[in-house]
Amino acid sequence: MQDTYKAVEVSAPGTLRLVERPVKEPGAGQVRVRVEACGVCHSDAATVMGAWPGLTLPRVPGHEVVGCIDALGAGVTRWKIGQRVGVGFLGGEDGVCEPCRRGDTVNCQNPIVSGITVDGGYAEVMIAEARGVAAIPDELSSAEAAPLLCAGITTYNALRNAGLRAGDLVAVQGVGGLGHLGIQFARHMGFRTVAIGRGGDKEKLAKDLGAHVYIDSAVEDATAVLQRIGGAKAILATAPSGSAMGPLVSGLAARGKLIIVGVPEDQIQLSAVPLIFGGRTIQGSLTGTAIDNEDTLAFSVLENIRPMIEALPLEQAADAYARMTQGKARFRMVLVTKAGGA
Numbered sequence: 402m403q404d405t406y407k408a409v410e411v412s413a414p415g416t417l418r419l420v421e422r423p424v425k426e427p428g429a430g431q432v433r434v435r436v437e438a439c440g441v442c443h444s445d446a447a448t449v450m451g452a453w454p455g456l457t458l459p460r461v462p463g464h465e466v467v468g469c470i471d472a473l474g475a476g477v478t479r480w481k482i483g484q485r486v487g488v489g490f491l492g493g494e495d496g497v498c499e500p501c502r503r504g505d506t507v508n509c510q511n512p513i514v515s516g517i518t519v520d521g522g523y524a525e526v527m528i529a530e531a532r533g534v535a536a537i538p539d540e541l542s543s544a545e546a547a548p549l550l551c552a553g554i555t556t557y558n559a560l561r562n563a564g565l566r567a568g569d570l571v572a573v574q575g576v577g578g579l580g581h582l583g584i585q586f587a588r589h590m591g592f593r594t595v596a597i598g599r600g601g602d603k604e605k606l607a608k609d610l611g612a613h614v615y616i617d618s619a620v621e622d623a624t625a626v627l628q629r630i631g632g633a634k635a636i637l638a639t640a641p642s643g644s645a646m647g648p649l650v651s652g653l654a655a656r657g658k659l660i661i662v663g664v665p666e667d668q669i670q671l672s673a674v675p676l677i678f679g680g681r682t683i684q685g686s687l688t689g690t691a692i693d694n695e696d697t698l699a700f701s702v703l704e705n706i707r708p709m710i711e712a713l714p715l716e717q718a719a720d721a722y723a724r725m726t727q728g729k730a731r732f733r734m735v736l737v738t739k740a741g742g743a
C-alpha cells in the first residue's frame with residue numbers, strides 16, 4: 402500500500418485544495434477505510450464555508466462515505482478487513498452525555514461528526530469510529546449507496562418515525578437532492594404521496610419517482626390543493642426556503658406534522674392559528690444512527706430505491722461542490738476515487 406493518499410481539504414473558508422497526506426494507522430476502536438465514493442451534501446457548507454462553531458481548518462469534508470476497510474484498530478471485532486462499509490453524518494456518539502445515556506444517540510451533545518469534527522470522505526482514505534460505520538449491501542454500488550447515508554437516511558427516518566399509517570396522505574416539498582429520495586420512500590412505505598415542486602418540468606420526474614399527485618406551487622396554492630384532497634398527515638419539507646415552509650402548515654390535516662429536514666438560511670414564518678386549531682405540529686428530524694443507515698440501505702434494496710447521481714473524480718471536488726451549491730446537480734453529486742473506479 403502507498404504511504405500517502407490524496408485528500409481534498411478546506412484550507413481556508415471557501416477554498417477546497419487537493420493535498421497528499423500520510424496514511425495513518427487507526428486508533429483503538431477505529432477502522433481505516435479505503436474510500437471508493439463520497440457524496441457531496443449541502444451540509445458540507447458547514448465545513449467549506451467555515452460556518453460550524455468551533456471548526457478547525459484544515460478539514461476534509463464529506464459525510465456520505467463508502468469504501469472498504471483496510472486496517473482495524475485495537476479492539477475492533479465487529480468488522481473485517483476487506484468489508485465494504487459506509488459512514489454517515491453521525492460518526493460516533495460519546496456514549497456518556499444525557500441523551501446518549503437515555504439511548505438517544507442521534508442527539509448526542511458531543512458527537513463525532515464526519516467531515517466536521519474529524520476528517521471526512523473527500524479523500525482516498527478515512528479513519529472512522531467502528532461504532533459509527535454501517536455495512537453496505539452487495540446490491541448497491543458504492544456511488545449509489547453514498548447519498549443514502551445522509552440524504553437517504555434523513556428522509557427515510559423522518560418518514561418512518563412520524564407515526565404515520567399505511568395509506569396516509571404524505572406530501573414531500575421539493576424535488577431535489579432530499580426530495581427525490583423522500584418521494585420514493587414515501588411511495589414505497591405505502592403512503593398516498595404528493596410531491597410539491599416549482600414548475601411543470603418536474604411533474605414527470607416526480608411521478609416517475611412514485612408521486613401519485615404533483616402540485617406545481619408556481620401556479621397553484623399547494624395548501625389549498627392539499628386541503629381539497631383531504632389534508633396531509635405529514636409534509637416533509639426539503640426545499641431550503643423558510644418562507645416556503647411556514648405556510649405549508651395550512652396544508653396539514655388535523656394532528657398533521659410539518660417535518661423539517663432541509664436547512665433554510667431564512668427564518669421559518671409561522672401562523673399560530675393552524676397550529677392551535679387542528680393541533681398541528683412542526684418538528685425537525687436529524688439523520689440517524691449507523692444501524693438506521695443499514696435499515697435505509699436494506700429498504701432501498703428491497704424496494705429498488707436509488708438516488709439519482711452525477712459522479713465526478715475526487716480531484717474535481719471543487720467543481721462538484723460548486724454544481725451542488727448552484728443547484729445544478731441532478732440530484733446528488735458523488736466523488737469517486739480510483740479505488741471506486743474513477
Ligand SMILES: [Zn+2]
Binds near residue numbers: 464
Ligand atoms: Zn448531509
Ligand SMILES: [Zn+2]
Binds near residue numbers: 498506509
Ligand atoms: Zn452523547
